Amino acid sequence: MKKHTLSGLLALSVLVGCSSSDEIVPDIPPSELYSEAQVSLQSGNWLSAIDKLEALDSRYPFGAYSEQVQLDLIYAYYKNDDLALGLATIERFSRLNPTHEKLDWVLYMRGLTHMAQDRNFMHDLFNVDRSDRDPEPVKKAFADFKKLLERYPNSPYAEDAQKRMISLKNRLADYDLATADFYLRREAWIAAINRAQELQKTYPDTEAALRSLKIQLEAYQELGLEDAVKHTQQLIDLNDI
Known part of the structure; x- marks a missing residue:
């Protein structure tokens, strides 16, 4: 029974990450197709929204809805956990629209997308400690939010970005702690101290x-x-650890 349950969960985790569906997007006017995409977005039907938005993007790359379609795709990809596609669309949009009024939001979404890369469905499901996982996406997210605060300090997303940076900093610190503990358990005393x-x-x-x-x-x-032991013990006592 447990084997079947785990197999089902694994299958579900694969399906959740799929971005394309079997839906055939009809060849209708762009305004009508865009309206249908908005309905899908508002209802949280990310797969349908992505199909329609991708059709718009490929059929009318320089159309009236071009920029907004890319912005909507960034959001839909993020919500559907299509993170690589989301980052690619972010890079494309930023390169083609270097002075766009919504670049603060795009930078914010890049931070959120990098944060999401540090998630893992199965780890979340079974409450697995992930502090020893490679924190590279976390470093990128931290850099994104830092850049947002530097470039757009008055952005409506700045406050949330600042709060997320605190969480990201703790995640990075936990990784270093896990690394130091790893060295300690391997009796690599100098490496443990340095980390x-x-x-x-x-x-x-x-x-x-x-x-x-x-x-x-x-x-x-x-x-x-002995001197180092004494000094470290004083720090521990001082901080009541």
Whole structure:
């Protein structure tokens, strides 16, 4: 029974990521097709919206709806977890429209899309700790939101971007903590100390930075560095860890 359940979940996870459907988009006027795409978007029917928007984009690449179609595709791809397509569309739009009034939103969506790349359906489902996963998409998302704040400080998306940067910073700090712990368990004492200290320097205001002190303490103890042990213990006591 468990095997069938897991197989079903795996099949579902594959289906969720599919962007194309069997729907044949009729050859109708662009205004009518765009209206139908908007209905699909508003109802959350992402596959249908994507089919119609992609048809518009390919049939009328320089039409009256061209720019808005690409913006809608960015959103629909994100909602449907077609993240690679979303990023490709973002890059294309940014390259072709370097002064567009909605570039702050496009940059915000790039950050959200990179954040989404750090998600994993099965990990979320089974509540798996992902702190030791490669944080490259997180670094990109952090850079996107930072750029948004620098370029468009008055953007309506700036406040949310700033909040997300806090979460991303904690994710990056947790990764460094997991790495330091990995070195500790492998008895690579110097590597554990170096990673712990780098974490404390880069993300000093995170919970992970405080927790890394205990890894640092154990590594110093193993190396027999009494002065360093004493100093680290003082930091632990001072922060009531």
